Ligand SMILES: Nc1ncnc2c1ncn2[C@@H]1O[C@H](COP(=O)(O)OP(=O)(O)OP(=O)(O)O)[C@@H](O)[C@H]1O
């Protein structure tokens with residue numbers, strides 16, 4: 001069976017109303033609870049429309065303006081009113097039997113709920129030039145009230161696309177406004193949403209502007225499943241990410257796990273640095289989080305969390321994305337297969353990299369070693385001996401700059417022993433892979 005690739009081109013369908021029976025099966029709940037949720041929905045729409053360039057402009061943390069411009073297929077004039085109607089979508093269609101299959105979803109959206117939800121609480125306008133159409137059209141919704149489409153200028157650089165503008169979010173529901181955090185906090189949440197979607201789609205260029213200042217600019221990458229992904233992750237997570245991570249790519253039955261898992265020495269104090277994707281959808285999934293924790297449990301202290309960017313791709317019929325109104329949770333048909341794949345692939349990769357340490361930790365240790373270097377030539381013999389001894393280290397052992405050999409805390413036993421002794425449980429550095437340290441010491 002074919003896995004689902006977020007990079008595959010999709011056939012455009014007209015927007016249609018979902019039958020009531022399908023509407024009743026859709027996970028109900030509040031879709032837009034803060035600006036970042038609106039941004040997420042609008043960027044996902046642009047991705048579903050095949051956009052390769054997405055420009056996001058935000059004012060006042062999203063409470064003043066959210067504008068998303070894309071170069072996707074656009075919305076034909078006749079379909080604009082349907083786009084803002086509840087439970088009308090171009091992404092699901094009834095099969096021959098009249099049933100809508102909610103367990104075979106290839107797109108980010110599927111419910112026809114995001115635009116009407118935004119239109120109900122804000123001033124929403126959509127300007128769009130559909131692929132092949134001569135003109136652009138615009139539709140406006142204010143607090144749920146719809147205006148008919150009118151012709152609009154199209155100054156965008158692309159032949160087709162859409163520009164969706166949301167002004168005065170929650171003006172129609174002032175009680176909601178009281179729950180907003182500071183503009184800065186809302187903007188950070190917006191930025192996080194864009195970054196997560198951008199990690200999943202290296203083939204798409206993103207620009208994020210806040211109050212007229214560009215805060216993120218990402219060029220489209222070629223080869224989005226390999227080098228392009230690595231480059232995009234480095235652009236978002238920093239240059240330290242790739243050298244401190246192990247690349248993974250394993251497939252079991254129909255499920256593929258790829259991406260990067262951080263070395264134990266590159267761990268963090270929160271789980272915020274774990275980025276999980278299922279069929280290109282950023283998710284917060286307990287099963288995946290639990291499996292990652294299990295794979296690292298012998299390598300990390302309880303309060304440390306690995307850095308990771310993990311991508312699961314599986315047939316859409318094997319994963320239910322209709323679990324939560326924000327579409328951030330999923331349910332796997334074969335949960336034990338997914339868990340087994342993650343624990344197995346991560347454990348194997350970590351065992352293979354057992355003696356590697358994070359470059360940042362190694363660099364600081366390297367600095368310490370270099371302090372022993374010239375201009376004190378009398379120290380050289382000691383350092384040479386240190387280098388020679390280091391070469392005889394057993395896997396899992398590491399050496400202190402003093403030359404003392406210790407067992408690596410990468411093994412659970414040693415870690416627990418260290419804890420029993422009351423020593424710091426945070427992992428230490430292994431020099432076994434830091435050849436510059438050796439070279440520099442000689
Ligand atoms: N940027 C866009 N470019 C092209 N078509 C769009 C765009 N945004 C929305 N649409 C069209 O409008 C329809 C309604 O969008 P909306 O986000 O409300 O629902 P959805 O994406 O189908 O489902 P969901 O509520 O799960 O997001 C979409 O099905 C799509 O056809």
Ligand SMILES: [Mg+2]
Pocket residue numbers: 041044045108109110114115
């Ligand atoms: Mg949508």
